[in-house]
Amino acid sequence: NAGVTQTPKFQVLKTGQSMTLQCAQDMNHExxxxxxxxxxxxxxxxxxxxxxxxxxxxEVPNGYNVSxxxxxxxxxxxxxxxxxxxxxxxxxxxxxxxGTDTQYFGPGTRLTVL
Amino acid sequence: xxxxxxxxxxxxxxxxxxxxFNCTYSNSASQSFFWYRQDCRKEPKLLMSVYxxxxxxxxxxxxxNRASQYISLLIRDSKxxxxxxxxxxxxxxxxGSTLGRLYxxxxxxxxxxx
Numbered sequence: 576n577a578g579v580t581q582t583p584k585f586q587v588l589k590t591g592q593s594m595t596l597q598c599a600q601d602m603n604h605e606x607x608x609x610x611x612x613x614x615x616x617x618x619x620x621x622x623x624x625x626x627x628x629x630x631x632x633x634e635v636p637n638g639y640n641v642s643x644x645x646x647x648x649x650x651x652x653x654x655x656x657x658x659x660x661x662x663x664x665x666x667x668x669x670x671x672x673x674g675t676d677t678q679y680f681g682p683g684t685r686l687t688v689l
Numbered sequence: 690x691x692x693x694x695x696x697x698x699x700x701x702x703x704x705x706x707x708x709x710f711n712c713t714y715s716n717s718a719s720q721s722f723f724w725y726r727q728d729c730r731k732e733p734k735l736l737m738s739v740y741x742x743x744x745x746x747x748x749x750x751x752x753x754n755r756a757s758q759y760i761s762l763l764i765r766d767s768k769x770x771x772x773x774x775x776x777x778x779x780x781x782x783x784x785g786s787t788l789g790r791l792y793x794x795x796x797x798x799x800x801x802x803x
Binding site for chain 1: 693720721725731732733734735738776780781782788789790791792793794795796
């Protein structure tokens, strides 16, 4: 049981490049989400999904796209990278999303945009 | 006003000390409350949920005061391994729904020295 996995661990992009951050979980969790963490700030929700085929925007969705074609996978796409997207990105999953379930986080992807 | 505000920290305490962290939340409709722990350059992990009656897990005690919208975490007999950042987290459902989202405080850094 690997839990939540993320790839890559580190990435450097140039402004304007696009890329996909991968996230997978093997716990059969319905709820998955993406956060970014910046120095001096709490984790901020980018996008989330309550099940395969269902996604919605969080607090800071601009510049990011998501899709959820399977229960296991929830990739995050950066459409045209900007220096403001330099951050640590965490994927998380939980059994449901009624506020009582533990959120399991992946190890994070450290992204630098030059 | 931020949804969740925490003590600015950092806290530097000797082994064996008792240390307390405070947190306030701005929305009275918040429903569930948690403390997460985040080690340096790692992902957040659930430390404990916080219940209205207060709850204890070994050396850790969490308290919730709904009237004051205040959450606390007390660590007794601090260990070197307690050094980490402690995140105050609040869940609030969307109006008319059981679905909602987590709101994270910025975190309070704790260093326990020998």
